[in-house]
Amino acid sequence: MPVMMTAQELNDFMGQVFQQVADDFNVDHVGEGEVTMRLLVSDKHLRPGGTVSGPSMFGLADVAAYIVTLSQIGPQALAVTTNCSIDFMRKPAADVPLIAKARLLKLGKQLSVTDVLLYSEGMDAPVARASLTYAIPPRPIG
């Protein structure tokens, strides 16, 4: 499927619909069914011991799945997460951005399914993996 929104359009859309947190995220690259984006890690995302909190990792995976879905269907603020499975595999670094590589595995009429790998920037091994299902509101025909 062709890409329907550019990285810039997705960043702008995030700024409109997620005002409270949009400054924490940036869409770096959009490909066909693929998005790379980042969490700009700051104090509010950290836990004692110098690591990124679980909710911050979940939040990045969740936004990445939303963004890669929108990149293929256009701006649909009302898509909502219905399920997430996440494995925390390694301790993320506290002082670098967290990178999400999201891949859309299915885009149906009612549901999308996305795989996400999270990395601390500059590290080869992923810190977490997640898969997320979004429910997509009915779309107008044509």
Add this chain to the structure above:
Amino acid sequence: MPVMMTAQELNDFMGQVFQQVADDFNVDHVGEGEVTMRLLVSDKHLRPGGTVSGPSMFGLADVAAYIVTLSQIGPQALAVTTNCSIDFMRKPAADVPLIAKARLLKLGKQLSVTDVLLYSEGMDAPVARASLTYAIPPRPIG
């Protein structure tokens, strides 16, 4: 298994190890393998449209699984989440606390498994369900 920490002790321990977020949470009740706790919902937990954010719901489920595990093994700051599966089922209310009812299903030497149901206070139907696995650090014998 007998309860090893009271609600007060668990609240105090959260204040020590999760300083940044401990004020958001409160342990209400501890039973045998069961904990009820709450997220005191405030602006930072909300999303446009008047609902609680996904990361906030995940965060409450995650803390509740941690707390019910500690209630049975004592204070072990180093227990870490290895897996979470969460289903978002209904839209939470923005203006009431979010309640977690956590039930410990397994407490092994290396892993605990917990089921959590999340409710908007005063509502009968759960807004989300989650199951979480914690890896438990080796414990001294005796």
Add this chain to the structure above:
Amino acid sequence: MPVMMTAQELNDFMGQVFQQVADDFNVDHVGEGEVTMRLLVSDKHLRPGGTVSGPSMFGLADVAAYIVTLSQIGPQALAVTTNCSIDFMRKPAADVPLIAKARLLKLGKQLSVTDVLLYSEGMDAPVARASLTYAIPPRPIG
């Protein structure tokens, strides 16, 4: 919601739509949003070491989620599993039936979400837990 099919009707329906495996299962009890059913464990369900195989446990959880969904919407052969998360917690016994206690947490227009606990008959601690989402085909109105 009221129950729309009895245990007998559900057993009969399984016999029609799952001819190949229906004899392995029995619906014991149907309540409001709750079903208890069993897998009659035989050689084909076992693994060396005297335990029930993972696919057999998955299969029972999957059928139980289907049956508890049908108990509330009536016979809909076309409901399909979209997601399952399952935790294997203890080794099931090889020589007793495996019991599933399924509880419907959500019944929406398009999706149902069910929690299932699996037990070896006669044991108190669950051997596995699962949560399953079913996609429900559009239903005629009225």
Add this chain to the structure above:
Amino acid sequence: MPVMMTAQELNDFMGQVFQQVADDFNVDHVGEGEVTMRLLVSDKHLRPGGTVSGPSMFGLADVAAYIVTLSQIGPQALAVTTNCSIDFMRKPAADVPLIAKARLLKLGKQLSVTDVLLYSEGMDAPVARASLTYAIPPRPIG
């Protein structure tokens, strides 16, 4: 990490430890942290409507995660699945083998985490995705 078992050694090991079902599976290829294997679909794996059953898909994903773990640690019959999350995305074809592409994301001292994509042979889009955690028994040092 170097590969410790060849495809032939893994097939032979399956034949020893999973006598009942080993003939249904074949390891096609082993790479560094990657395995491709197949389920030889036959009548017992089918459901009415001409599709592969959920337990058969789960079973293939489960075996593939086991095999890719063993390919890196050597023959350890006692590794056991502790968690699986699986998304069923498309209807598999009944008349072709089901292919699993498994990728080891983490190999720790106590746990491995594997991602699996399932395909009907000859189709581009995956029919299912799964992630599985295996608990690994303590290994002798050196």
